[in-house]
Amino acid sequence: MADTVHPSLASGRGSGAPERPWGNRPTMKDVAARAGVGLKTVSRVVNGEPGVTADTERRVQEAIEALGFRRNDSARVLRKGRTASVGLVLEDLADPFYGPLSRAVEEVARAHGALLINGSSAEDPEREQELALALCARRVDGLIVIPAGHDHRYLEPEIRAGVATVFVDRPAGLIDADTVLSDSFGGARAGTAHLIAHGHRRIGFVGDRPRIHTAAERLRGYRAAMADAGLPVGPSWVSLGPTAPERVRDAVRAMLTGPEPVTAVLAGNNRVTVTAVRVLAGPRAAAGTGREHPVALVGFDDLDLADLLGITVVAQDARALGRTAAEQLFRRLDGAGGEPVRVTLATELIPRGSGEIPPPAGTA
Amino acid sequence: MADTVHPSLASGRGSGAPERPWGNRPTMKDVAARAGVGLKTVSRVVNGEPGVTADTERRVQEAIEALGFRRNDSARVLRKGRTASVGLVLEDLADPFYGPLSRAVEEVARAHGALLINGSSAEDPEREQELALALCARRVDGLIVIPAGHDHRYLEPEIRAGVATVFVDRPAGLIDADTVLSDSFGGARAGTAHLIAHGHRRIGFVGDRPRIHTAAERLRGYRAAMADAGLPVGPSWVSLGPTAPERVRDAVRAMLTGPEPVTAVLAGNNRVTVTAVRVLAGPRAAAGTGREHPVALVGFDDLDLADLLGITVVAQDARALGRTAAEQLFRRLDGAGGEPVRVTLATELIPRGSGEIPPPAGTA
DNA sequence: ATGAAAGCGCTAACAG
DNA sequence: CTGTTAGCGCTTTCAT
Numbered sequence: 001m002a003d004t005v006h007p008s009l010a011s012g013r014g015s016g017a018p019e020r021p022w023g024n025r026p027t028m029k030d031v032a033a034r035a036g037v038g039l040k041t042v043s044r045v046v047n048g049e050p051g052v053t054a055d056t057e058r059r060v061q062e063a064i065e066a067l068g069f070r071r072n073d074s075a076r077v078l079r080k081g082r083t084a085s086v087g088l089v090l091e092d093l094a095d096p097f098y099g100p101l102s103r104a105v106e107e108v109a110r111a112h113g114a115l116l117i118n119g120s121s122a123e124d125p126e127r128e129q130e131l132a133l134a135l136c137a138r139r140v141d142g143l144i145v146i147p148a149g150h151d152h153r154y155l156e157p158e159i160r161a162g163v164a165t166v167f168v169d170r171p172a173g174l175i176d177a178d179t180v181l182s183d184s185f186g187g188a189r190a191g192t193a194h195l196i197a198h199g200h201r202r203i204g205f206v207g208d209r210p211r212i213h214t215a216a217e218r219l220r221g222y223r224a225a226m227a228d229a230g231l232p233v234g235p236s237w238v239s240l241g242p243t244a245p246e247r248v249r250d251a252v253r254a255m256l257t258g259p260e261p262v263t264a265v266l267a268g269n270n271r272v273t274v275t276a277v278r279v280l281a282g283p284r285a286a287a288g289t290g291r292e293h294p295v296a297l298v299g300f301d302d303l304d305l306a307d308l309l310g311i312t313v314v315a316q317d318a319r320a321l322g323r324t325a326a327e328q329l330f331r332r333l334d335g336a337g338g339e340p341v342r343v344t345l346a347t348e349l350i351p352r353g354s355g356e357i358p359p360p361a362g363t364a
Numbered sequence: 365m366a367d368t369v370h371p372s373l374a375s376g377r378g379s380g381a382p383e384r385p386w387g388n389r390p391t392m393k394d395v396a397a398r399a400g401v402g403l404k405t406v407s408r409v410v411n412g413e414p415g416v417t418a419d420t421e422r423r424v425q426e427a428i429e430a431l432g433f434r435r436n437d438s439a440r441v442l443r444k445g446r447t448a449s450v451g452l453v454l455e456d457l458a459d460p461f462y463g464p465l466s467r468a469v470e471e472v473a474r475a476h477g478a479l480l481i482n483g484s485s486a487e488d489p490e491r492e493q494e495l496a497l498a499l500c501a502r503r504v505d506g507l508i509v510i511p512a513g514h515d516h517r518y519l520e521p522e523i524r525a526g527v528a529t530v531f532v533d534r535p536a537g538l539i540d541a542d543t544v545l546s547d548s549f550g551g552a553r554a555g556t557a558h559l560i561a562h563g564h565r566r567i568g569f570v571g572d573r574p575r576i577h578t579a580a581e582r583l584r585g586y587r588a589a590m591a592d593a594g595l596p597v598g599p600s601w602v603s604l605g606p607t608a609p610e611r612v613r614d615a616v617r618a619m620l621t622g623p624e625p626v627t628a629v630l631a632g633n634n635r636v637t638v639t640a641v642r643v644l645a646g647p648r649a650a651a652g653t654g655r656e657h658p659v660a661l662v663g664f665d666d667l668d669l670a671d672l673l674g675i676t677v678v679a680q681d682a683r684a685l686g687r688t689a690a691e692q693l694f695r696r697l698d699g700a701g702g703e704p705v706r707v708t709l710a711t712e713l714i715p716r717g718s719g720e721i722p723p724p725a726g727t728a
Numbered sequence: 729a730t731g732a733a734a735g736c737g738c739t740a741a742c743a744g
Numbered sequence: 745c746t747g748t749t750a751g752c753g754c755t756t757t758c759a760t
Contacts, residue, residue: 014744020736021445021755023526027737038747043739051745056722068521073501074447078752081385085481094683096668099463103456106484116459116500117449117481120470121478134479137437139386157432162387214523277672304460305669308641319458384752385739391753402731406754415729439753440735 035063038109046071077139086142086329087116087135089128092120097270097301097318098146101168104322105144112330114141125149136163142329144168150211151175152177155214155253164332168325170213174260178332179344180325182316184214184300186345188221189228191266192296196229200264201357204237204255206276207268208247215240218268218300240268248275256295263359273299277311279353282291293360302350312355315348382425386677389432399427410435414679417527441503449479450506450693451711453492454545454727456484461665461682463636465532469508476694480506489513496510500527505695508532514575516541528696532689534577535706542696544689544707547679548578548664549576551711552585553592555630555662555678558713560593564628564660568601570612571632572641581633581666586675598624620659628660637663641718648663657724666714679712 035042037056045060052060055062065068075084086109090098106116115184117135121128130149132155135143142164150173159165159177166178189203195203205222206216219240225261226233238298239251253273255262265280267273280295297304302315324343349355386627399406400423408416409424416424427433441447444492454462470480481504483495486525492512496519499507506528509516514537523529523541530542532589559567569586570581585606590597600622616639619626629644631637644659663670666679688707713719 014659019733021443023445025525029737039703039715039737039740040747041745044746047739053745055745068503068525070497070522070525072442072737073505073753074438074441074503076739078436078442078754079385079739081387081752093457093470094464094467096460096463099460102482103484106457106482115481115483117479117501118466118470119479120467133434137434138479139436139438158434161389161432161434171629182741274669277669281672303669305641305667305673308645309672310667386752393753396731403753404731404755405729408730411755417729420729436753439736440755442738443755571729718745 007221008086022072025072026069026197027072028069031060031067032065033060033179034067076277079116079327082141083139084113085117085138086141086144086326087108087117087119087132087138087140088144089119089121089131090146091134091148093118093125094120094269096304099319101146101322104319106291107203108323108326108330112333116252121146121148123148125151129154133158142166142333144325144329145172146170149173149212155174164329166325168321168328176340178325178328178341180328181345182214182321183215183344183347185221185224186210187314187316187349188218188266188268189225190221190349190357191345192222192225193228194312194355195264195266195296195298196231198264198296201231201359202234202237202262203231203264203266204252204262205239205266205268206238206255207238208272208274210240215268220267222266226325226351231267234258234262236260237262243269243271243275245278249279252276252279252341257279262295264294264357265357267297267299270299270301270303273301273303273311273313277309281309294357296355296357296359298349298355303304303322307352310353312352315350317345317348320345354360377422386436389436390433390572391436391605392433394426395427395431395433398431399424417420443458444507446498447503449473449481449502449504450508450690451481451483451496451502451504451645452508452510453483453495453499454510455487455512457482458484459634460668465510465682465686468683469690472687472690472694473632476697484509485510485512487512489515494516497522504630506530506697509536510534510688510694511536511577513537528693530689530693530696532685540700540704542692542705542707544684544685544692545710546578548581549585549588551664551678551680551713552570552582552630554585554631554711554713555591555664555719556586556589557592557659558676558715558719559628559630559662560589562628562660562720564724565595566596566601566626567628567630568616568626569603569630569632570619570636571602571604571616572607574637582630586630598622598626600624601626604613607635607639609639609642613643615644616640625710626659627657627661630720631661631663634665634667635664637661637665637675637677642726645673656719660719660721660723662713662719674717676716677714679714681709681712684709687715 028039031042032039042060042200045057088105102118109116119131125148136158144166146168147170152172152175161289171179207218227286241247267276299311302313306313392403395406396403406424409421452469466482468631473480485492489512508530510532511534516536516539530543535543571582574580605611631640663675663677666677
């Protein structure tokens with residue numbers, strides 16, 4: 001903390017000069033003194049406001065240069081009441097799905113002169129709340145949240161106090177707010193229907209934990225497609241849980257070796273798809289499973305290089321998700337009123353081979 | 365009524381009440397009034413400072429709840445002189461290399477109670493400077509920069525004023541500062557040597573624009589390995605430039621069709637590798653190039669699914685890069701002095717098949 | 729244990 | 745055109 005820094009260390013001189021909280025950075029007052037003008041004149045120059053003669057401006061600029069002055073936005077913010085920053089709480093910036101989403105938000109923010117503060121919740125509701133509230137304490141103008149938890153009432157006072165808030169990728173819990181989602185239900189239904197259209201009747205679904213909204217929706221889409229086709233869903237064909245590779249691997253193997261082995265798999269998100277591909281296409285894929293025929297696969301979320309691996313996917317547009325949410329946020333910040341808006345973005349099925357593998361003969 | 369409704373909250377609009385800059389959020393003063401205590405007591409409670417009786421604390425807490433008060437950190441920051449935030453200027457958060465790097469920085473910052481503000485320079489030096497200085501104006505405690513430009517003297521006044529600064533992935537230009545790099549030279553040399561060890565004599569290098577430090581270093585490593593082996597470098601075997609797929613594709617094709625076609629390629633970064641793989645392994649890979657034998661490939665930077673595609677790579681550890689830089693930053697913030705530090709992290713060659721393809725018979 | 733007063737560095741609102 | 749005076753909401757200092 002600040003108190004661990006001894007005065008003698010702080011600025012290289014051990015004099016009795018009172019330590020200023022901001023080190024000893026020059027302030028507008030210092031610039032004014034040096035330029036022999038009033039404080040407000042410096043402010044005018046720094047902010048490019050009119051009403052300063054060219055000569056005065058030059059003298060002020062010189063003083064700014066000489067002193068190495070840079071405006072302290074903390075003070076400006078306090079006075080103006082706007083931070084020109086927005087917050088984004090997401091699951092994990094290292095996930096290839098959220099990186100592009102965040103970047104899209106950043107671009108919109110930049111177009112509006114705002115900076116973006118990211119925070120990773122690591123899928124932990126407590127951490128989500130902690131982060132969101134920390135951002136509110138810093139008085140971000142707006143907040144975009146990819147929920148980890150299911151109760152966002154903690155944000156009610158903030159929203160009421162004027163923090164524009166948009167939820168993305170998953171809906172808010174127990175409060176009504178602007179929301180931008182991908183069509184998880186429709187996408188999963190289409191992906192499953194695609195497999196059915198290619199002759200499959202025993203199809204498995206491996207998804208994330210069911211309390212995650214997108215996971216639940218995708219499961220619902222899968223079931224809907226099966227029902228549409230009049231197909232039963234075997235007891236061991238559905239597996240929801242953490243997306244850790246070990247669990248997914250075991251889940252996929254179990255589906256392939258049960259009494260009614262599946263001939264195709266719908267993977268519930270990018271991480272699951274990756275592991276599924278490893279299991280299904282790995283060197284020892286068929287070993288120990290008794291399979292001899294390749295298993296069809298449709299993954300939710302697109303992947304880099306998926307085209308080269310021939311993986312059929314139901315793709316969502318992470319960038320569009322971020323852009324749409326950010327645009328809605330700034331619309332609110334620009335004064336747009338009205339009821340909370342709910343946008344659903346379509347998904348796109350991209351056939352690349354793995355989803356078009358037919359079932360083994362004699363399975364229909 | 366004055367105790368339940370904030371003075372100017374009652375005014376729906378248009379009343380004579382002066383608009384306060386922060387909307388009409390309650391302040392500590394409001395809480396104090398409602399709880400019937402002094403301002404400082406509220407501050408003590410909010411910050412968990414000692415010297416408040418249990419009963420007083422309870423009354424303050426009630427007032428906080430009732431009013432929906434949340435401390436305004438902007439004001440706190442102004443007074444304390446520390447923002448508890450660090451800035452990270454990188455190229456593109458959507459790039460799978462920088463996402464994990466950023467996340468690693470975030471984790472270290474979090475451990476030190478600081479938030480992270482990211483900014484994407486889009487590889488534009490002007491934008492890098494604009495972002496870095498905007499972060500300085502917000503008085504981030506520290507700054508981590510992945511340079512886009514080559515002249516960082518613009519940061520000198522800031523660094524002198526006390527902004528701890530660490531450069532990552534590429535060195536600073538024209539100033540001396542803490543730096544954390546990957547061993548691009550050594551990695552490229554090892555990757556090239558690997559291809560040579562597998563019998564190749566005509567090896568191409570496709571990299572990013574030469575003004576990017578890592579690109580230049582990797583080229584140097586490539587040349588060093590060739591020289592070590594006493595091999596010449598054909599005039600058409602080296603191609604540096606933007607990593608746009610079209611350019612990379614053309615560059616690779618040119619190397620494969622020249623008078624002295626290469627039998628192996630070293631790809632200079634993750635984007636180049638992806639395109640190179642598409643060209644070399646794509647459905648029409650051999651068509652039009654006159655090739656019949658597969659071309660060996662070693663990529664710089666690891667990729668998701670590279671194992672499944674059998675792509676041999678020279679991997680850097682993006683997370684370690686971010687973590688190391690952040691740790692150095694906080695070491696400085698905790699008062700560590702001394703000369704600027706320069707750390708180089710080793711790379712790792714991961715053989716997966718594409719780099720072990722031998723040259724066609726009769727090429728040696 | 730509690731509170732009054734004095735700023736942090738800047739901008740808004742008025743003077744001159 | 746320019747400068748002076750009040751704050752923004754909080755922490756610090758120093759009384760009580």
